[in-house]
Amino acid sequence: MPLHILVIRRDNIGDLVCTTPLFSALRRHFPEARIAALVNSYNAPVLDGNPDVDEVHVYRKAKHRDASESRIAIWWETWQLMCRLRKKKYDIAIVATPARHVGALRFAHWTNAKRVIAYGEGTDGIDDPIPLAHTNTGHETEAVMGLLSPLGIDEAPGLTRVMAHAKQVETIAVPSGEGPLVALHISARKPAQRWPIERFSALAHALHARHRARFLLFWSPGDANHAQHPGDDDKAEQLIASCQDLPLLACSTYRLEELIAGLARCDRVICSDGGAMHLAAGLGKPIICFFGNSDAERWHPWGVVHELLQHPSRKVLDISVSDVLSAFANLDQRIIEGRSVSRDGP
Numbered sequence: 001m002p003l004h005i006l007v008i009r010r011d012n013i014g015d016l017v018c019t020t021p022l023f024s025a026l027r028r029h030f031p032e033a034r035i036a037a038l039v040n041s042y043n044a045p046v047l048d049g050n051p052d053v054d055e056v057h058v059y060r061k062a063k064h065r066d067a068s069e070s071r072i073a074i075w076w077e078t079w080q081l082m083c084r085l086r087k088k089k090y091d092i093a094i095v096a097t098p099a100r101h102v103g104a105l106r107f108a109h110w111t112n113a114k115r116v117i118a119y120g121e122g123t124d125g126i127d128d129p130i131p132l133a134h135t136n137t138g139h140e141t142e143a144v145m146g147l148l149s150p151l152g153i154d155e156a157p158g159l160t161r162v163m164a165h166a167k168q169v170e171t172i173a174v175p176s177g178e179g180p181l182v183a184l185h186i187s188a189r190k191p192a193q194r195w196p197i198e199r200f201s202a203l204a205h206a207l208h209a210r211h212r213a214r215f216l217l218f219w220s221p222g223d224a225n226h227a228q229h230p231g232d233d234d235k236a237e238q239l240i241a242s243c244q245d246l247p248l249l250a251c252s253t254y255r256l257e258e259l260i261a262g263l264a265r266c267d268r269v270i271c272s273d274g275g276a277m278h279l280a281a282g283l284g285k286p287i288i289c290f291f292g293n294s295d296a297e298r299w300h301p302w303g304v305v306h307e308l309l310q311h312p313s314r315k316v317l318d319i320s321v322s323d324v325l326s327a328f329a330n331l332d333q334r335i336i337e338g339r340s341v342s343r344d345g346p
Helices: 011-017 020-029 071-085 100-111 140-151 164-168 198-213 233-242 256-265 273-281 321-338
Strands: 004-008 034-040 057-059 093-094 115-119 128-130 181-185 213-216 248-250 268-272 287-290 306-309
Touching: 004 100, 004 164, 011 273, 020 034, 034 287, 057 071, 057 100, 071 100, 071 128, 071 273, 093 140, 100 115, 100 287, 128 140, 128 287, 164 256, 181 273, 198 213, 198 233, 198 321, 213 233, 213 256, 233 321, 268 273, 268 321, 273 287, 287 321, 306 321
Parallel strands: 004 034, 004 093, 034 057, 093 115, 115 128, 181 213, 181 268, 213 248, 268 287, 287 306
Antiparallel strands: none
16 A cells, blocks of 8 residues: 655745655655645645645634634634544654644644654654754755655755646736846835835836846735735835836735746746745746845755845845845846756855
């Protein structure tokens, strides 16, 4: 009988993107295995169309429920999912979080998998515990891949992998012109990662003047005061108004699948560290990324040509337009020369 493996990753979009090399490694080493994933409704589209995953099981976090739904209804829905997973009789459950994750470990135990692999201690009920010290250095993809050592897999992670649906990509409208199509993603969850809209405007004008660049604008849709999912509609409108003389189109993405398709349409991506950056890396896009107070060694774009900008102050606010223009020129030169980044450095 082939192995039945469940990989649990309950975290954010970028975390799941950084877990895709683990799925690829499992598929290479266990080609006959039935490989499943347990993810949340927020990050699940990351795995759409991924050929290394046979099944994707999705649960909803209570904070992602609709306004008309109660927490009890969400918990009941999750309990029903756990009962279904328990019936699948998994051979192995891998908690694919490089930390001691009590909630994800609880899910692994509820499935009644024969063998649980996770970071933590044996006292946590882990059959193959991996010391947390192993997660202290390196990239997130490398820390995740460390979870495969109990299965005899000891190798560097391959590329991250995100699939865009061709038909959906074709529906994305683009501005006319012949210059490179540049994605500008203006949103960032952390305040220290946010670049001023005025600089995005100045940057777009300079890139168009120097490189005939065209632009697709991306942002987190919604009102800035929304309690659960604050958005940047106001900032997007401000940038659109200031760039009416440029070949720039707004790409409103209310669903993650739409963001993936939009990024896939572009030739370059300019964004802050976050989920969109990792999606772009999974799509193989050259990236200019702004880093504030986050760990660049841990979270830089994996396996793609990129220019990482991080000011000594650890504030994105202190990155200048000229810094980004220099980075864009460097990125173009590296693409022309066909150079790629190493797997173990930014």
